[in-house]
Amino acid sequence: MGLQWDQVVVDAADPHALGRWWAEALGWVVVDESADELEIRPAPDRLPGLLFGADPGRKTVKNRLHLDFRPDDRDAEVDRLLALGARHADVGQSGEEPWVVLADPEGNEFCVLAPRSGREPGAG
Structure with a gap:
């Protein structure tokens, strides 16, 4: 199967x-x-x-599942997504993370990650 x-x-x-x-x-x-x-x-x-x-229900709490995206340029991608209507989201992050948490127009959180450093599994 x-x-x-x-x-x-x-x-x-x-x-x-x-x-x-x-x-x-x-x-x-x-x-x-x-x-x-x-x-x-x-x-x-x-x-x-x-x-x-x-x-018809309204989202009221943090997502239990979210999507992560790894662009070539995190900051440029964050700017592009914000221009499309995303917004910054606070899910309790410290502010020192290498990712940025955003929310789509209905409040669903997702992360924009930093580019791979080349030392991580799957990098290349």
């Missing part, structure tokens, strides 16, 4: 707006859309994707 990671599901008050925000932020494409869902992927035939589904 094998498993393939297909997607991460994100509850959203407005799945179309939030899904399109993430598509722009990541440079991904919309692959499926219905009245209450929107799915994006890196390319139409690439997995995993992000599926945004309608949920």
Whole structure:
């Protein structure tokens, strides 16, 4: 028996707006859309994707699961995401971390990491 990671599901008050925000932020494409869902992927035939589904509830606490992104230039990427509508988020970090915590337009936290130093596993 094998498993393939297909997607991460994100509850959203407005799945179309939030899904399109993430598509722009990541440079991904919309692959499926219905009245209450929107799915994006890196390319139409690439997995995993992000599926945004309608949920009228409002986010009130820190996410139990979040996404980490490692750009070539952390500060430039943070500036770009802030210009798109992200905001800084405080999840109890000390301020000395090599990452920046941001939140999307609906408050879902994610991290923008520093570039790899070349000494970490998988760096190269």
